Amino acid sequence: MSSNTSSTKLITASSGNHGIGAAFAAHALGKDLTVVLPENVVPMKLERIKSYGVEVILHGSETGLAEQHGQQLAATGEYNYISPYNDPEIIAGQATIGLEILEQCQKVDNVFISMGGGGLISGIGAVMKKFSPRTKIYGVSATSSKALAESMVAGHVVEVEHRDTLADAVAGGLDSNSITLPLAMSVVDHVIECNESEIREALRALAFEENMIVEGSAALALAGFNKVIADVGQGTSVIVLCGANFDLDVMKSILL
Known part of the structure; x- marks a missing residue:
């Protein structure tokens, strides 16, 4: 701030x-x-x-x-x-989702969370690791804009190319001093990358199989789950759908 x-x-x-x-x-x-x-x-x-x-x-x-x-x-x-992510109070606010998950589920094996600036996954991940340390945190990154994922590999904030993505809410880079990078590195167990086709298929699955219209950044989390479903399918997995503020024209092109 x-x-x-x-x-x-x-x-x-x-x-x-x-x-x-x-x-x-x-x-x-x-x-x-x-x-x-x-x-x-x-x-x-x-x-x-x-x-x-x-x-x-x-x-x-x-x-x-x-x-x-x-x-x-x-x-x-x-x-x-x-900051939309690089702020302890913003992260703490997003962390309350982790508390809600634990209130509603007696046992959580895995949580799948879309990664942007890292505030959401840092907050939820910190809560889960505190109160349910056995829970695995999966960070899901859009291939077209993956600043946090690449920074986690490097161990410091790096610049990446940002291309248009259906998951627009998680697009963009990180502040050079972002507190979310060390937080994410401490709580995220696995990172999954998904391309635009995989996000699109997840949007369609949510619409036609679950009767839910969400935005691309929310479908990204499901796309990540779908890539590892064979490994985690027997456990209890929570997929965080982080928004439903979609572009109507884009959604029509995907669903119609």
């Missing part, structure tokens, strides 16, 4: 889902918030964010560039920056 604490104006950056949550909170609390989004943000996400009356800035071709722009604006001293 920004070191400036005098400003009451807040700024964050997001591919969309974090922006929706932050905008909702700002509206409820009467806070002045600006959300920086990539220029290719899903229209449904953009409209939901705008509906809460916050200021929106479109910048860059992918989420990492939007984040950098938000940080640059915060560096002027005009705003306090709220």
Whole structure:
């Protein structure tokens, strides 16, 4: 977060889902918030964010560039920056999903979680390792944008190419000092990569077999599960569906 604490104006950056949550909170609390989004943000996400009356800035071709722009604006001293993942309070909020999983399931063998900036998997993974250490955490990365997965292999934050992906909510790079990298490395047992075809098939399976329409980043977790189902099929696996703010035109092209 920004070191400036005098400003009451807040700024964050997001591919969309974090922006929706932050905008909702700002509206409820009467806070002045600006959300920086990539220029290719899903229209449904953009409209939901705008509906809460916050200021929106479109910048860059992918989420990492939007984040950098938000940080640059915060560096002027005009705003306090709220990272969508590189913030202990954001991670703690996402960690509550782990508590909900344990409340609803007596035994969990595996949890499959899509990986973006790492806040979600760090939070859930930390809770599971604390209260259910036998549970295996599977991080699922989109082949088209896999900054966290590659950084975990390298042991430090690395730059990767970011291509368009159906899992837009997990696209983008990492802050050079991101606390999510060491956290993810400490809690993730296995990393799985999935391509666009595998994400597309998972979207179709959720729609036609489970009657659930979700966004690509949620289907990514199922795609990862499908790749190792022969190994984990006998256990109790939880697949975290992390969002349903999909692009209607894209979904029509996949499902119709």
